[in-house]
Amino acid sequence: MPFDRSPSKAVTTSSLPKLKNVEVECSGCPIRHRAVCARCAPTELQRLEEIKYYRRYDAGQPIAWAGDDMGFVASVVKGVATISQTMADGRKQMVGLLLPSDFIGRPGRASTPYDVTAVSEVTLCCFRRKPFEQLLVTTPAVAERLLDMSLDELDAAREWMLVLGRKTAREKIASLLTIVARREATVGLSAMKGRIVVELPLTREAMADYLGLTLETVSRQISALKNEGILELDGKRRIVVPDIRLLMAETGDDMDGGLIA
Numbered sequence: 001m002p003f004d005r006s007p008s009k010a011v012t013t014s015s016l017p018k019l020k021n022v023e024v025e026c027s028g029c030p031i032r033h034r035a036v037c038a039r040c041a042p043t044e045l046q047r048l049e050e051i052k053y054y055r056r057y058d059a060g061q062p063i064a065w066a067g068d069d070m071g072f073v074a075s076v077v078k079g080v081a082t083i084s085q086t087m088a089d090g091r092k093q094m095v096g097l098l099l100p101s102d103f104i105g106r107p108g109r110a111s112t113p114y115d116v117t118a119v120s121e122v123t124l125c126c127f128r129r130k131p132f133e134q135l136l137v138t139t140p141a142v143a144e145r146l147l148d149m150s151l152d153e154l155d156a157a158r159e160w161m162l163v164l165g166r167k168t169a170r171e172k173i174a175s176l177l178t179i180v181a182r183r184e185a186t187v188g189l190s191a192m193k194g195r196i197v198v199e200l201p202l203t204r205e206a207m208a209d210y211l212g213l214t215l216e217t218v219s220r221q222i223s224a225l226k227n228e229g230i231l232e233l234d235g236k237r238r239i240v241v242p243d244i245r246l247l248m249a250e251t252g253d254d255m256d257g258g259l260i261a
Helices: 042-049 129-138 140-166 169-185 204-211 215-227 244-248
Strands: 052-057 062-064 072-078 081-086 092-098 115-118 122-128 196-199 232-234 238-241
Touching: 042 140, 072 129, 092 204, 122 129, 129 140, 140 169, 169 196, 169 204, 169 215, 169 238, 169 244, 204 215, 215 232
Parallel strands: none
Antiparallel strands: 052 122, 062 115, 072 122, 081 092, 081 115, 196 238, 232 238
């Protein structure tokens, strides 16, 4: 859906804060086997190498603003960003999170309808958009992986509609924490044993906004999960999950991810 805003709010990429360049070796990349390049052969990786560059954004810096031209697409290598949309009257809603290995941008579309903002220090592996679009035609491994990731994102969006529309406050918070914990573990559920340490990507205020709850409700529910031994708190933003199965049991879903009747 295109984003409509008045010229007075228009912002060009040249006005964004100056960013710091970084370098990440592909062989040591933490998202190598989950990102858009996951299925690439060495020769295909070399083609990506020719059109990529890395950028780092500090917490709070905009990565893209709605309506601006985007000359690149990218994978999140490190950190977390938010996706939000602003209505004509100025109201703003967070509509998604970008975690490591998630893809930013859409081939074939020059601009984005969303604001994308770093909420922690973010490192992006960027690809110039036009060469990347050409590469999709000649490199099936990248095109197929991008399709799979897009379908996964669609499933996640549908799941989030369920979270926001039908779940209780406790189930909403447990669902969000489960999603982040599973991404932190970066392995299948069968291997998710032992304690998982989660660095919360959002403040409690932002969690409340994202989940459609009040700050007091978020704090109360997190405290309740802590008192019941489902979570352990280590500071304001670090949560320890002793047993992921106990947390998942609070989401209202069965172990296959479906809603419990």
